[in-house]
Amino acid sequence: MMASDGHARGNPKFEGFSLSIALNDESEAKRRFDALADGGQVTMPLAETFFAKSFGMVKDRFGVGWMIVVAE
Numbered sequence: 001m002m003a004s005d006g007h008a009r010g011n012p013k014f015e016g017f018s019l020s021i022a023l024n025d026e027s028e029a030k031r032r033f034d035a036l037a038d039g040g041q042v043t044m045p046l047a048e049t050f051f052a053k054s055f056g057m058v059k060d061r062f063g064v065g066w067m068i069v070v071a072e
Contacts, residue, residue, distance in 0.1 A: 032068060054068070
């Protein structure tokens with residue numbers, strides 16, 4: 001994926017969306033989740049859910065929302 005902010009100035013706000021990464025390996029999901037959380041904010045810890053082996057939500061250090069999922 002490639003995106004552009006259109007040369008926005010000031011303080012950007014990344015609101016109203018999250019990017020999702022679907023993985024096949026729980027250890028890789030944890031590695032990526034932890035990397036995104038470094039300097040960011042965990043909004044839902046990576047854990048097993050009714051729909052996934054692992055699922056978590058995090059905002060990275062820039063405020064971009066991410067969902068990490070390892071499907072059943």
